[in-house]
Amino acid sequence: MTCRGIEDSLALYAAGAAIPPEVSAHIAGCESCRRLLAAMRQADAAEPPSPDRLRQIQAQLRADLKPVKPLPPARVFVLALLLIAAAAVAIGAAHLGIAGWEALGTLRRSVVFAVLAAGLGLLSVLLSRVMVPGSRVLLDSRVAVAGVFAILAPIFAILFDFHAEPTFVATGLVCLTIGIECALPVAAFSWLILRQGMVLQPTAAGALTGLLAGLSGVTVLEIFCPNPDRYHILVWHIGAAMVSTIAGAAVGWLADSLLTHKSIPSDGDV
Amino acid sequence: MVRYQNGDAAAADELVTRLSGRLHVFFASQLGNRAQADDMLQEAWLRLHQARHTYRPGEPVLPWIYAIARRVRVDYFRRRVRLERREIPTTEIQQVAQPAPAPGLPSFLELVAPLPESQREVLVLLKVNGLSLEEVARATSSTVGSVKQKVHRAYDRLRGLLPGGRS
Secondary structure (H helix, E strand, O other), X not given: OOHHXXXXXXXXXXXXXXXXXXXXXXXXXXXXXXXXXXXXXXXXXOOOOOHXXXXXXXXXHHHOOOOOOOOXXXXXXXXXXXHHHHHHHHHHHHHHOOHHHHHOOHHHHHHHHHHHHHHHHHHHHHHHHHOOOOXXXXXXXXXXXXXXXXXXHHHHHHHOEOOOOOOHHHHHHHHHHXXXXXXXXXXXXXXXXXXXXXXXXXXXXXXXXXXXXXXXHHHHHHHHOOOOEHHHHHHHHHHHHHHHHHHHHHHHHHHHHHHHHHHOOOOOOO | OHHHHOOOHHHHHHHHHHHHHHHHHXXXXXXXXXXXXXXXXXXXXXXXXXXHHXXXXXXXXXXXXXXXXXXXXXXXXXXXXXXXXXXOOOOOOXXXXXXXXXXXXXXXXXXXXXXXXXXXXXXXXXXXXXXXHHHHHHHOOOOHHHHHHHHHHHHHHHHHHOOOOOO
16 A cells, blocks of 8 residues: 555545544554644534525525526437538538539448548537536546647648649638638537526636537538548648637537626626 | 526535635645635636536536636636736735744745646645545546655655755
8 A cells, every 4th residue: 555545535534434444554653644634634614604695595596596497408409409500401402412422432431421520429428528517537628629639730731742732722712711611600500509508617718619620621621622632631731620629619618708707796886 | 406406596506615725725725816816716716616517416526616617727827828918017926824823834836936837726625625636636537656646746745845855
């Protein structure tokens, strides 16, 4: 038994939980752990809240105590988010055509759409958790966002070859615009879904929503755009997802700032 | 909690009575100020009330409550930063009355006061609020591994701060 080995449960021992014999043996022989456990057993310094304040809180809650219906299971929200993305892709493909789909070979088509579908699925699951306080965190939002791009970009770089393109910027801007236009409604409808819950980290939720919407835009572009140039796809198609992610994070941050300002009363109001 | 969601006034009263003490310590551990902790407690209950539909029956209650309480605290500190930037004079701070600690050792909240906020928070949630590592991870939107890392760092630092230092 090491000092580090007992630390996971030290708070429990300090609160009175039974200490296993091997832990007791270590503590008996370790001055540092003995001091730490004694310190952790010290009384909490804070006084309880005033009874008047508790009565005030209870009265406030009683004044608006309508029954509420708990949120449906997370899978309902995952499905709803995936349906929104699927609807945007279907509408986009119907309007723009499927030249890109036809230009992709079977292997590239399978890999590209499997990766995009996996990304959309992962983001839907993460968003269904972000909207419920106290949910188990599967993956940190920043890691998820970075991971999606870190997986998507190399796969696309391997699958597609370089083709010289005289109108790199002009054609690229068309794709970037289409990608963002497809992402916008997905982001808007997804945000309406998220509002059903309580988003405690709006910037992270905004980035995830933006990326979900952006990947929907990339999916539309892969179906529509027959341009096989590696750099066109990396810069303009994946770029659309990046712009959407950054915009989502910015909107979330802005909402966070405004809500924080609004939600807390000023000193004079307290 | 389910009775509270169904509009049972007695259940709401019971929740407030049973949980407010621990929530108050959670806020006071960051502030050391009773009046502000009272205000934050009230704000937290209002937000919990508004968000009560987001609790799913069968899920652990404490991570849900502390996740929202944590957000109230974050908002409070942001607001305080804004007020300080505007140079509004601060009101006289009413410190929490401290119970007499054991001779030679500071009280728990005094002990953890020098720790960085994130480390202090996990220790308070574990020791004072009685949450498990998994519950702390949920409440802080983090992973169990990340919480364990913070706990180890906090203990490592506390060992150095304790009278007598490291053995």
